Amino acid sequence: MxxxxxxxxxxxxxxxxxxxxxxxxxxxxxxxxxxxxxxxxxxxxxxxxxxxxxxxxxxxxxxxxxxxxxxxxxxxxxxxxxxxxxxxxxxxxxxxxxxxxxxxxxxxxxxxxxxxxxxxxxxxxxxxxxxxxxxxxxxxxxxxxxxxxxxLTWENGYRYERDYSILTSEIDPIWHSDSVMILSHDSAHQRVKIPKYRPTHFLINGYSDHQIDQELGLYEIKKDSNTFFRFSNVGFTGNTVYFPKNMDIQIVSSDGRPLPVALHQDSINIYPGERYGVIVKSNELSQDSIVIHYFDLNNLKLLNKQRVMVQTRAVSALETIDNIAILVYPNPNNGLIRIQSTYSGKADLLLYTIQGIEVDSETIHVNGAFEWKLQEGIPPGTYILEFRTSKGLIRKTVQKY
Amino acid sequence: MSSKFKAIKKLVLILCLAFGYESFGFTVTDTLYINSGKLSLGLQDSLQLTVFGSSENFDGRNTKFKLNPNDILDLIIINLDQHTHKAAIQGLNETWETLNTGDSAHYILTFQDEGIFILEDLLNDKLFSYAGLSTTIAVSKRFSKDFHWNIKDINSEWSEEISNNATAVAAAEYEPDFFLLNELRNPGIDLDSTAKVRGSVGDTLHIYISNTGNAIHSIHLHGYHATLIYSSGNQVRLGWEKDTYGLEPGESIILEIVPDKTGEYPVHDHNLVAVTGGGYYPNGIFTTMVITE
The missing domain is CATH 2.60.40.420 (Cupredoxins -  blue copper proteins)
Structure with missing residues (x-):
């Protein structure tokens, strides 16, 4: 004992x-x-x-x-x-x-x-x-x-409604060929031949171009509340991040430490290995985007631009569900949308304009892939598809032509 | 050197002894030789560079200076290169002379404030900066262990063309293949006692970093965050505590580190292409800080 x-x-x-x-x-x-x-x-x-x-x-x-x-x-x-x-x-x-x-x-x-x-x-x-x-x-x-x-950003720091992580990087497909990657690199800091770097794909959280809307969806900001964006650059180019003009932007931290004084500016350069914490707040309902420029560190040449859509909503009713994935295709579409989901059960489908006006809705029982035929007369444009379940909701940006 | 100047120097020295050097500073006398040649980097790599050397014989290294505020730099610059140069420090009120081959110029330079100043060739849009011709003068009031990094990026073909023929370049197409710290690269950097950070837990260490290259560099520290205590660029960052600092061309910073633990920790460019040299990893900007009890 x-x-x-x-x-x-x-x-x-x-x-x-x-x-x-x-x-x-x-x-x-x-x-x-x-x-x-x-x-x-x-x-x-x-x-x-x-x-x-x-x-x-x-x-x-x-x-x-x-x-x-x-x-x-x-x-x-x-x-x-x-x-x-x-x-x-x-x-x-x-x-x-x-x-x-x-x-x-x-x-x-x-x-x-x-x-x-x-x-x-x-x-x-x-x-x-x-x-x-x-x-x-x-x-x-x-x-x-x-x-x-x-x-909370840190003890006695900024309280926020939710946070998002935005990680930038690039891909040079040549570096991903077997002849480069198959080398059995040792761990003794030995010399290894490195090809010239010619990135062709510029990533946000691993995606670029149309993949960003499809896979990452819309970044939702609750009106009059703080949203915390965590920006990181692990690529080999410089980034300039341009924030939405009609939103209040405060750069509050970098590299895991609070800044002595928050910065109010509409863009920031983020160099390889740096991280910045940014509080975003909007007092009006709107849709805009965060645009990221990727530039060559050697000559400042602009190599590419990517963007994520940001929407301010009045109410953030439900949290996005992380363990349910949906695939929406084709995108753009002609009004017939195919949806594949890992969720099964009753779900509401809603379609909003980017201003947040509901233009179509339907309640269905989901079990695998299904089709949603939108109402006639919905004009071409960008819409938000909301997939609402008892467990939460997922939003995707869709284009109708 | 004129007798008048000698008299002034003597007077300053007497006043310094009487009132302390912080009020008046010391005089540092030196001669720089602009010369060009092949710098061997080891591993069968070499670069044609033009530098502000310390002797008539090319050794491939730019001479760096460290002064205290109010020190006087009594500097002679002799151009032994085949091309014309105009060595100058931007922002310093001085009449800078154009130096043809064999010419020399004599400057009495006073640095009142703390900072890092870049001596470079201003001719042809700083063309010779692509060939390595730029060095640093650190002015510091701090009594601490200090380390000095002059960071450069070099396109070996351009550097050779410029050093030999002063050929103009298309800056928008610039792509360096060598990345140097004090005209050295990994592992050679470790042999430079002015660069290799060595200290003990609790020491206050200062790293003086200048980017005299033409690319942006993003310097990442392992093991410790560093506080930015001086920047020649964006002043808003003063007091920030970070592990990665971006330096634009021509920018200088002073980082303060107070190590809280022992160990050997890398410091390297996080544009990981700049950790390579001549197309090989890890022969670029990569070194370590060694901290003991």
Whole structure:
């Protein structure tokens, strides 16, 4: 009895200390469909063996004060991999730089243990031949929320209705060819031949062009409330982010630290590796977009523009459901919309103009793929399709021609 | 050097001894030689560069200066290059001379405020900046461990053409293939004691960084956040605490780091193409900070 008492006393501090563990599986043979339907080979991180490693990898979420553990399992049949916790200022052992820390070889596990003292937006990425492995897709966002709150930038900071993460990067398909990616890069900081960088696809959260509306949908801002945008650039170009003109913009943090004084400006440059936290507020119902310019760091040449749609709504009735996916196609369409969903049950379909005016609706029982024929007389244009279920709603931007 | 100037120097020195150097500063005397040649980077790579060297013989390195506020820099610049140059520090009220081959100029420069000043060739839209001809003068009032980084990006073909023939370039097409810190690259940077950050836990370390290249660089620190205490560019960032700082061409910053733990932590360009050199990883802007107990 006494010995159990002593063991309990010893273990008590560990029991009360919040520990958060994440599993990341490193893979070398992912596939990514680009906006022009080109399929490229990727490296990346996944949470399960059956899923395709995404670009970017899963967003990791921790809480301030957590004792975090990332279990990196390398199932790549190729190069070793690591996790660099970009901006978290962890100790050398857990820093993820192969020749200074450790690297994880095929079928090995590596454990990164660290404290997360500052709420904010961070990155994680592989640091083995980082130029290639980051371009390959081995990166993601890591968010640290304040203790006990998912609606606060930091203790005594800005309260917000919801937050969004916008991660920019690029793809040069040549770098994703087998001849470049199949190299069994070692972890000793050895020389590796790197091709010229000629990005052709410019990504927001892994998508570009029409994929952005299709896959990311509309970024909703509740009128008169703060929305927190977390911008990160893990690419090799510079970004200028242009915010909607009719909204109140405050740049409040960078690289996981509050700025001494918030900045009010309608654009910001974000260079590779930087992160910025931006509070967006709108006092009128509107639809606009956040436009991101990608420019060449060598000569400032504008390489591309991408944008995400932002809509201010009066009421944010329901949260978007993360575990239900819908696919809306074709997009653009002629008024006959096909919808595929992992949800089954009763659902309301609503179609809004970008000003938020409802133009069509229907209630259906969903079980797999189905078609929705829009009413006659709906003019061509951009609309918001709302898929409303008992579990929440998903919105997609659709084009009618 | 004129006898009048010698007398002034003597007077300043006497006043400094009497009232402390912070009031009057010291005089630093030096000669810079503009010369061109092949810089060997190791690993069978070399670059044709033009630099402000410390001797008549080309060694491929730009001479850097560190002064205190109110110091006087008694500087002679001799042009040993085949091309005409006009070495100047923008923002400093001085009449800068155009130097033909063999010409020299003598400047008495006073730096009153803290900052980092870039000495460069102003002719032909700073054409020779593409060939490496620019160096830094750091003026600091701080008594701390300091480290000095002159960051450059070089297109090897352009640099050779400019150094040899002063051929004009199409800046809009610029694409460097070498990325240097104090005219060195990884792993050679680690041998430069002026660049290699070494300190102890609790030290106040200052890194003086200038981007004298033509590309934007995004410098990322592992292990620690750094506070921006000086910027020649956007003043709004002063006091920010970050792990990644973008530097535009011509921009200089001073970062302050107080390490809270021991270890060896990388500092590198997070435009990860700039971690390469001559098409090879990791022979670009990559070094480490070594922090001990």
């Amino acid at each position: 006494r010995i159990w008492f002593h063991i309990a006393i010893i273990l008590l501090p560990f029991a009360v200390m919040a520990q958060s563990t994440e599993l990341l599986i490193a893979r070398n043979k992912g596939e990514k469909v680009l906006a022009d339907s080109q399929v490229i080979r990727t490296m990346g991180f996944a949470r399960t063996l059956t899923e395709n490693p995404g670009v970017p990898g899963p967003t990791l979420v921790f809480e301030e004060g957590d004792s975090a553990v990332i279990d990196l399992w390398n199932v790549s049949q190729g190069a070793p991999h690591t996790i660099h916790l970009h901006g978290l200022d962890v100790n050398q052992e857990n820093d993820g730089v192969p020749h200074l820390s450790f690297s994880v070889h095929h079928m090995d596990h590596g454990y990164y243990r660290f404290k997360v003292p500052h709420p904010g937006t961070y990155l994680y990425h592989c640091h083995v031949v980082s130029t290639l492995h980051v371009q390959g897709g081995m990166y993601g966002v890591l968010i640290v929320y304040p203790k006990g709150s998912r609606n």
